[in-house]
Amino acid sequence: MSDNNSFYITTPIYYVNDKPHLGHTYTAVACDVLARFKRLDGVDVKFLTGTDEHGLKIMQAAEKAGVSPQELTDRVSQNFRDLVDVMNYSNDDFIRTTEERHIKAAQALWQKITDAGDVYLDKYSGWYAVRDEAYYTESELTDGPGGKKIAPSGAECEWVEEESYFFKLSEWQDRLLDFYKKNPNFIQPDSRRNEVISFVEGGLRDLSISRTAFDWGVPVPGDDKHIMYVWIDALTNYMTSVGYPDTECEEFKKFWPADVHVVGKDILRFHAVYWPAFLMSVGLEPPKKIFAHGWWTVEGQKISKSLGNAIAPSELVERYGVDASRYFLMREIPFGNDGNFSHEHAVNRINADLANGLGNLAQRTLSMIYKNCDGKMPAPGTFTGEDKNLLNDAQVRLIDAVRGDLDKLQIHRALEAVMAVTSEADAYVDTQAPWKLKKEDPERMGTVLYVLAETIRCLALIMQPVVPASAAKMLDQLAVPDNERDFSFISADHALKPGVEIAKPEGVFPRIVEEEKQEAANG
């Protein structure tokens, strides 16, 4: 049983048939933000991501590319691994399902499920969508052009008839419903939970868990004519990384069950129905939470190969920088909802919140301190009600609100709260007008600038998980020591020390100039 001071968070593992795009980096950035936040809050965190490398879809992609599946997976998996640097993920492990440690884990889980009496050999005849790597019943399908059968996801289905091992999923219906009832937060958001419950209430059919028509997969123990269905293989990755099948090892005891698997809404069923059933079958605890986020469209359209509208994470970073890209992805749409990406929105959001908001607040304040206080943190006098109110918001209320939001994975709300305090500080600058105080009341000017600098310290500390490099720059400029940057330092007891020299202020969040405007400006 994982302990209370540990936190294990995972992304889905990415299929290596395609290049990474915005939708892929979205989950990983969200997990990264949550992982960094918990670490700064003193929790022992494990954050896992990786690639899903078996199955028919990958085999067909390799055939199309004219390379072996192993060559394809090595190449494409590296593209996902490169994102660790491109998007600045702080993952503790990167798993590939073709690794030996994983094959061993998947086979062990298979064996245990078999030993539990939950597997039998039969024949599968039915519909399969390679794109989704999923089985569908006739009633779920619609007719497409040329008599093709189409899955609800839009994927084309093919008729499959082959010998297959089955998992007795039908016997898990009541136990799953009971589990959802006892663990009301297991599936989040609530609307998604209701969807899953209705699906399970509608009745579950046994699940085909092996294939014989191709061989790019983990061999079934004791019958290597069969390879495992890619989803039973893939889901096991979450346990491989913590040492499964050794359930007595430190890592496993510390981190299993996982605190949250963050997934896209399209793969919720695999995580919220099949995965807990497999785990309960072998007497292991299911993860504590499955959170399904929504899907991004790009400029109003579904991301698709044929439209060629996928945005590479590296393209975002070239245009906006890593931190601003991360911020935009997390702030723009409520985590859980669908949303639309447009460059116009990205520019507006980044400029409003980061360049004109937090960045400008820091630049103005620090420049005033640099110029008017000999580059040293001024000593505050007596605090007024307004001073105390802003300080209290920054040092106490904000972190409490952000913690509450992030516990519910409401990342956009946490950022809204940060921006609300930023606006409050902006309004405070306007009403206090420190530039006017320079001659009239320099002591009061010192107090006002101190209150602002201390507010910025707290804002920068809280923003570290989302904009790590930029927040570090802000904290450097305020001369906050490296070992005073975790969340235990967000309090009045650790407020900025008067007299400390600050660095010459430099802008942290550049204003994004839209291309047309840039071109016009360049003449």
Ligand code: MSP
């Ligand atoms: N390999 C499976 C997951 C196995 S987990 C044990 C898979 N891979 S995937 O590469 O197709 O998708 C990975 C994740 O990217 C999924 O969570 C999916 O929802 C997400 N996204 C893919 N396109 C997306 C958008 N357009 N928007 C947001 N997320 C999207 O499924």
